[in-house]
Amino acid sequence: EGDERMSRAEGERRSTLFHRIGLLYTGDPEREEITDAALVVEDGRVAWIGASGEAPAADERVDAGGRCVVPGFVDSHAHLVFAGDRTAEFAARMSGERYTAGGIRTTVAATRAATDAALTERTAALIDEMLAQGTTTVEIKSGYGLTAGDERRSLEIARRFTAETTFLGAHVVPPEAPSADDYVRLVTGEMLAACAPYARWVDVFCERGAFDADQSREILLAGTKSGLLPRVHANQLGEGPGARLAAEVGAASADHCTHLTDADVEALASAGVVATLLPGAEFSTRSPYPDARRLLEAGVTVALATDCNPGSSFTSSMPFCVALAVREMRMTPLEAVRAATYGGARALRRDDVGVLRRGAAGDLVILDAPSYVHLAYRPGVPLVAQVWKEGRRLV
Ligand code: NIG
Numbered sequence: 001e002g003d004e005r006m007s008r009a010e011g012e013r014r015s016t017l018f019h020r021i022g023l024l025y026t027g028d029p030e031r032e033e034i035t036d037a038a039l040v041v042e043d044g045r046v047a048w049i050g051a052s053g054e055a056p057a058a059d060e061r062v063d064a065g066g067r068c069v070v071p072g073f074v075d076s077h078a079h080l081v082f083a084g085d086r087t088a089e090f091a092a093r094m095s096g097e098r099y100t101a102g103g104i105r106t107t108v109a110a111t112r113a114a115t116d117a118a119l120t121e122r123t124a125a126l127i128d129e130m131l132a133q134g135t136t137t138v139e140i141k142s143g144y145g146l147t148a149g150d151e152r153r154s155l156e157i158a159r160r161f162t163a164e165t166t167f168l169g170a171h172v173v174p175p176e177a178p179s180a181d182d183y184v185r186l187v188t189g190e191m192l193a194a195c196a197p198y199a200r201w202v203d204v205f206c207e208r209g210a211f212d213a214d215q216s217r218e219i220l221l222a223g224t225k226s227g228l229l230p231r232v233h234a235n236q237l238g239e240g241p242g243a244r245l246a247a248e249v250g251a252a253s254a255d256h257c258t259h260l261t262d263a264d265v266e267a268l269a270s271a272g273v274v275a276t277l278l279p280g281a282e283f284s285t286r287s288p289y290p291d292a293r294r295l296l297e298a299g300v301t302v303a304l305a306t307d308c309n310p311g312s313s314f315t316s317s318m319p320f321c322v323a324l325a326v327r328e329m330r331m332t333p334l335e336a337v338r339a340a341t342y343g344g345a346r347a348l349r350r351d352d353v354g355v356l357r358r359g360a361a362g363d364l365v366i367l368d369a370p371s372y373v374h375l376a377y378r379p380g381v382p383l384v385a386q387v388w389k390e391g392r393r394l395v
């Protein structure tokens with residue numbers, strides 16, 4: 001049975017008018033910003049958008065008081081099912097140690113040892129953190145189980161919170177695997193069979209030290225044969241084949257994209273692969289940030305996501321990622337809020353979220369600010385005043 005927090009709600013039929021919206025950022029490329037706006041959500045969906053003075057009647061009225069409204073954030077990349085803690089690893093990095101992703105194995109050991117209840121509770125707590133910061137759609141990956149049973153368990157838990165679940169059995173090769181090739185056989189065989197019923201997506205950490213291009217391709221293609229859609233952890237720690245592989249297999253998204261060649265950028269642009277940038281990871285590993293400007297100029301759709309995980313990016317905050325993107329990745333505030341809403345939805349191939357237009361989900365955030373620019377202008381300040389999901393107030 002599903003958790004109500006971010007999964008589809010069974011709403012009673014009712015309408016809510018949000019009026020006196022000083023600035024409405026819609027996420028809809030056709031009509032991105034409306035001043036002095038109003039919006040009606042009926043039966044969980046946006047039924048009407050227009051000028052505040054022309055708003056129709058509704059069962060309930062919410063006065064935005066001149067504040068800014070944005071679509072609920074779409075966090076299209078998160079690893080929320082895990083146990084344990086890597087505080088010491090983070091502290092060591094902040095005194096000069098390098099991030100190698102080797103710590104994934106620490107989290108795998110803790111996750112395997114945890115009870116279902118403990119994992120579920122931890123995931124629920126992170127979902128609540130996300131909601132409080134305006135996220136209404138989240139993707140959740142497995143990847144800290146790395147056995148057929150533990151991966152399936154992670155996805156079963158993830159499924160209670162979201163429809164956007166991702167099988168990441170190919171996160172790293174676990175210590176008990178006789179060889180990488182043996183492990184790829186497990187991932188593409190028994191593990192995939194156990195996990196596919198609980199996942200929408202298949203992902204692979206294509207990186208030196210994790211899975212190479214041939215192994216990654218094999219895993220992604222096996223996933224697509226089982227009905228999953230591909231996405232790729234690509235080019236995080238150095239240049240490599242991940243982004244080009246994402247283009248080759250028609251992945252929805254290549255994630256991280258920190259180290260790209262011109263050919264990689266060109267491949268993403270021509271295959272229409274979204275580049276999902278995860279500045280929390282660069283923040284928490286003290287690495288150079290990806291160049292969003294270069295991707296945007298090449299015509300690539302950019303998404304922003306938290307990468308929330310206990311190792312490389314232990315933040316659940318989309319507003320924090322927006323602020324980092326503006327300050328560190330040469331994005332304008334408009335581009336960053338677009339990437340956190342519309343971009344995330346593109347990365348998940350969803351057109352019903354990340355956007356406020358007629359027929360879309362009534363997922364929205366009222367900011368304690370006159371403009372979304374404040375998300376970057378006032379970094380670290382809790383600006384999320386109200387969060388509504390499918391027409392119900394959750395925060
Ligand atoms: O997206 N890069 C691989 N996976 C995660 C990190 C996981 C970890 O360090 O636990 C990421 O950054």
Ligand code: FE
Nearest residue numbers: 077079233307
């Ligand atoms: Fe990740």
